[in-house]
Structure formats: C-alpha cells, structure tokens
Amino acid sequence: MTAAPPGDCNLCPRLAAFRAANRRAFPDYHNAPVPGRGAGLAARLLIVGLAPGLRGANRTGRPFEGDRSGDLLRTTLDAAGWPAGLVQVTNAVKCVPPENKPTRSEIAACAGYLAAELAGLPAPAVLALGRIAHDAILRAAGLRPAAHPFAHGAVHALGAGRTLFASYHCSHYNVATGRLTPAMFAGIFATIAGRGLGPPPTPRPTAGR
Numbered sequence: 572m573t574a575a576p577p578g579d580c581n582l583c584p585r586l587a588a589f590r591a592a593n594r595r596a597f598p599d600y601h602n603a604p605v606p607g608r609g610a611g612l613a614a615r616l617l618i619v620g621l622a623p624g625l626r627g628a629n630r631t632g633r634p635f636e637g638d639r640s641g642d643l644l645r646t647t648l649d650a651a652g653w654p655a656g657l658v659q660v661t662n663a664v665k666c667v668p669p670e671n672k673p674t675r676s677e678i679a680a681c682a683g684y685l686a687a688e689l690a691g692l693p694a695p696a697v698l699a700l701g702r703i704a705h706d707a708i709l710r711a712a713g714l715r716p717a718a719h720p721f722a723h724g725a726v727h728a729l730g731a732g733r734t735l736f737a738s739y740h741c742s743h744y745n746v747a748t749g750r751l752t753p754a755m756f757a758g759i760f761a762t763i764a765g766r767g768l769g770p771p772p773t774p775r776p777t778a779g780r
C-alpha cells in the first residue's frame with residue numbers, strides 16, 4: 572500500500588458515501604482522502620492527528636489547515652521554533668468521518684496508508700494527537716497499544732531509533748472544554764526538545780563590522 576490513498580478509495584463504504592454526500596452539499600470542498608503533507612523525507616517531526624475535519628482538511632485538502640485545531644498547531648509549532656521545512660503532518664484516518672468519529676474497522680482499513688507513511692519517513696520524533704492516532708501508530712510499528720498506554724505527555728520508544736510522544740488532540744472541543752490548554756500543548760513540544768529531538772537552534776545573526 573502506498574502512503575497516499577487514491578482519490579476514490581472505497582475501502583470504507585460509510586466514509587466513501589459521506590464523501591459523496593459532502594460533494595453534493597459542499598461542491599467547493601476537497602471531499603476526498605487527505606494525504607499527509609509537509610517536509611517529507613526532510614521531516615524531523617511527524618505529527619499524526621485523527622482524521623480530517625469536515626470544514627478543515629476536508630475543505631482545504633491539506634491536513635491541519637482551515638480550522639482552529641490547525642491554527643493552534645501552527646502557532647504552537649512556531650512558538651517552539653519548528654520551521655515548516657522540518658515537519659510533516661498527517662492523520663490516522665484519511666477521510667472525514669461523520670461527527671469526527673471513525674469506526675474501529677475504518678481505522679483498521681486506513682492503517683496500511685499510515686504504516687506506509689511511517690515506513691517511508693525517517694522523522695525521529697513522532698507526535699500522536701489523541702489516543703486513536705497514538706494506538707494506530709503503535710500498531711503500524713508492530714507494537715501493542717496495551718503495552719504502551721496513551722496519556723497526555725506519555726513517551727514511548729517506537730523502534731528504529733524513533734520516539735513516540737503523546738498529546739491530547741488540539742481540537743477546538745478539547746480546548747473549549749479545558750481538556751487541553753495551550754500551555755499543556757506547548758509543554759509537549761518542550762518535552763520533545765528535552766529529549767534532544769527539538770528543532771535545531773536558529774543561527775544568531777552575525778554582528779556587522
């Protein structure tokens with residue numbers, strides 16, 4: 572399986588039908604699987620969310636672009652010093668699910684694409700946003716989620732010299748309910764840096780003569 576699903580992937584009949592319904596309701600939207608995007612082979616950090624939001628990635632065709640979760644992720648990355656050229660973003664499930672809730676079988680159906688992404692990108696730091704992404708990454712790496720429990724701030728060795736970091740998802744719902752504060756989210760990136768996997772320091776400008 573390749574990392575990017577075909578635009579007409581129909582492995583999940585419910586999600587394919589939802590895409591078709593959204594094409595009728597929102598003809599200007601992307602309304603197709605949303606592949607990962609970003610630095611590719613140059614990525615030092617791979618961020619994996621749950622699934623495209625209806626009016627976010629499903630509209631723009633780009634993960635974490637077009638809604639408030641994407642805005643919070645971008646501002647937090649900027650504050651942590653991560654340039655776009657070192658970050659890849661994707662989702663565990665590539666198609667928008669009704670009510671942001673993919674089923675277990677839909678997560679499993681899309682796992683091959685996530686596994687191909689993980690295998691093809693050597694980023695040493697992998698950040699899971701939410702339990703579903705966290706467990707999907709572990710399974711894609713051949714590890715048992717039960718042996719590597721999800722918690723906000725959890726850190727697990729992923730094998731092949733890679734480290735998995737876990738955060739609550741930066742969804743608007745989680746922020747609005749206080750489950751994830753911007754400070755908590757920033758703390759995850761501090762943890763990544765504390766493990767020596769943060770962005771390289773920005774070179775200081777040399778003083779003029």
Ligand code: SF4
Nearest residue numbers: 576580582583666681
């Ligand atoms: S969620 Fe993944 S496996 Fe399911 S239809 Fe979309 S691209 Fe295909």
